[in-house]
Amino acid sequence: MIEGDLVISADFGTSGVKVGVVDSSLTILARVTAAYPLNLAPGGIAEQNPTDWWEALAQALHALHQELPELKSRAAALVFSSQLLGLVCCAEDGTPLRPCLTWLDKRAAPLGKKLVGGFPEIHGYNAPRLARWLRIANGAPAKNGMDPTAKMLWFMQQEPDIYAKTRWMVDVKDWLVHRATGTMTTCPESANLTWVMDTRLGREGWSETLCALTGINQSKLAPITQADTVVGPLTPQAATDLGLRANVQVLAGTSDAMASTLGSGEVADGALHVSVATSAWIAGFFPNRRLSVAHSYATVTSGLNFRPLLIASQENAGSALDWVAAITGGGEHPYADIGTPQPDDPLFLPWLAGERVPVDNDRLRGTFHGLSLHHDAAALRRAAIEGVALNLRWAMSxxxxEKGAQTSGTLSITGGLAANPAFAQTLSDALGRNVRVCAARHAGMLGTATLAAPLMGWADSVTGAAARLKSRSSATYTPDPERSDALTHRAHSLDKIRRHTIRSYT
Structure with a gap:
């Protein structure tokens, strides 16, 4: 019997956690963001301390208790979503043995290339091994070392003492669920992206064949659990940390990609949405597995009855805009007044941390092309916004x-960058489509909350609850025909620059 009428939804991103209290109408009654550090260092290092995530959650809950004094008595469920592709090495009791290698960590890139390469090759992959991966997992480890596969191998080779003490190798959300309940699980999306999961219909689970192929120890991998499964109540210690009752139910939770999809309300097959935050991705459900080896995207097996979810990720979006703002002295609102686009504005490739879709190459680097003495800070910022939008146009093309993909009509966008009017309008112009801004910064939080809707009696299904969110918009944008034509011309120029730039890094 569920006690309480509210759900606490926590969406863990790269720089912080967004925590909201959601009611039966899927309205956020209160929300708080708590930040945590990201350690970036030369050599592709990008680490976080798992305890920082938990402490940020506790900090956010403390603030929410002040805003909603009745929260402790009314909270019934706690649901997490998080960034993907992290790797936490844990002891038997869940204690982290070292900082987490986050999705941004690329130090394992040489191991990633070695794992997948070798004669005879196709697109940098050994053909026989690639065929096995594609048949079983519907994809293969990325060459850039960002997938957990290469990270696991890195631990085996570079930190063997840590690896020997490791009982569990899990993703970000998995560790959080364990900290809350004492039970270790993993979601199908995280499992799929280790590339040792069998994703074939009716065979979903860890693959002995792929574990043997990669050398990954299956016994160190957590049980794969559906997103809306109740894992258990809070442990007494977790309840104390968070100021909640111990009978609050914790669900298995999901990835940020699926949370964003649910939060966009785009739950029909082929309905795509775009999430733009630190990174960017195009995502949507499909009725069966999809794969593009040439362009480095695929469907992953989601935590909703293993339904295929296409994810096409790009490494740089808000991160690139933040960088340009920093080097141009943009102040508190650097993109609020950037002037009118000019025909000779520079062109920008936002590959500041490599790229993944539609070209998977961690060595790619960004550039401004066509700079002149008269270009000022505003011109660079205009170019940055345009460059990110046209990079997404490139991936969307x-x-x-894909058969069944919806390519016309209004496109839903989520993520912090979606709240930037200049960017949203530029994306509409670049794609030649109406753009609907969903809950922007809070779509992931709302999508995460829908996982608890059946448990709470708010809806018959998770997707039924999520579909209700499609009617909510914070803003809509219509393409300007003249600007769309100009961006199409500039996109053709960028196509030529991309080809030459990519060739210089191969």
Whole structure:
């Protein structure tokens, strides 16, 4: 019997956690963001301390208790979503043995290339091994070392003492659920992206064949659990940390990609949405597995009855805009007044941390092309916004070829960058489509909350609850025909620059 009428939804991103209290109408009654550090260092290092995530959650809950004094008596469920592709090495009791290698960590890139490469090759992959991966997992480890596969191998080779003490190798959300309940699980999306999971219909689970192929120890991998499964109540210690009752039910939770999809309300097959935050991705559910080896995207097996979820990720979006703002002295609102686009504005490739879709190459680096003495800070910021939008157009041109993909009508966008009017309008102009801004910064939080809707009696299904969110918009944008034509011309120029730039890094 569920006691309480509210759900606490926590969406863990790269720089902080967004925690909201959600009611039966899927309205956020109160929300708080708590930050945590990201350690970036030369050599591709990008680490976080798992305890920082938990302490940020506790800090956010403390603030929410002040805003909603009745929260402790009314909270019935706690649901997490998080960034993907992290790797936490834990002891038997869940204690982290070292900082987490986050999705941004690329130090394992040489191991990633070695794992997948070798004669005879196709697109940098050994053909026989690639065929096995594609048949079983519907994909293969990325060459850039960002997937957990290469990170696990890195631990085996570079930190063997840590690896020997490791009982569990899990993703970010998995560790959080364990900290809350004492039970270790993993979601299908995280499992799929280790590339040792069998994703074939009716065979979903860890693959002995792929574990043997990669050398990954299956016994160190957590049980794969559906997103809306109740894992258990809070442990007494977790309840004390968070100021909640111990009978609050904790669900298995999901990835940020699926949370964003649910939060966008785009739950029909082929309905795509775009999430733009630190990074960016195009995502949507499909009725069966999809894969593009040439353009480095695929469906992953989601935590909703293993339903295929296409994810086409790009490494740089808000991170690139933040960088440009920092080097141009943009102040508190650097993109609020950037002037009118000019025909000779520079062109920008936002590959500041490599790229993944539609070209998987961690060595790619960004550039401004066509700079002149008269270009000022505003011109660079205009170019940055345009460059991120046209980079997404480039990826969308590949994904849109998938059978059943919806390529017309209004496109839903989520994520912090979606709240930037200049960017949202530029994306509408670049794609030639109406753009609907969903809950922007809070779509992931709302999507995460829908996982608890059946448990709470708010809806018959998770997707039924999520579909209700499609009617909510914070803003809509219509493409300007003249600007769309100009961006199409500039996109053609960028196509030529991309080809030459990519060739220089191969």
């Amino acid at each position: 590949k994904v849109a070829r």
